[in-house]
Amino acid sequence: MRSLCRSAPLGAVNDNYRMLTVRRIKQRPTLAIAPVEGDGEILTAALRHFGRYGLAAAAKARTEAIVAHAAGDVEGRDRWIAICRQLDRRMASSCELTLLTEDD
Template structure:
């Protein structure tokens, strides 16, 4: 019985290897948005992380409560700040607050 050697196919020339290869992502996604010139987004992110570290999973609800308190007190700047923290932690909750306050 004779033994024949069959060399392995090159992965670069193999139709199956090309079909199963993952395509490279053309461009990386960046969800940071457009930071303001004064770096407010960076400060908001840092404050959101500190708030989350302090309150854990209830951080978004706590931020919502503080935003509502500021809204009813007439403090627009604090309202925007707490709404931004809430939006960073839970976008849907923040959108619900915005809709209720506008309507």
């Protein structure tokens, strides 16, 4: 049987398993942000944000979190990271780790 696109990879791989394995090996301390006014509100805000910015929504939420952090707005930062987490868990974790280790 001929392939329609010869350059396309034939095997799909779930890379989440690899990240979990790496995370267990590093034994990195878990940083937690307090929940922001319930998950329903965050999910609704994340869906509206996605409706406005599309596939760039997670990156835009990360940028908003960085701006809020620079302005000293802790609640705003936590809210934007929570929205980013709804859209892209890895990006939110990376942003959270970067921002919170900056303070140390």
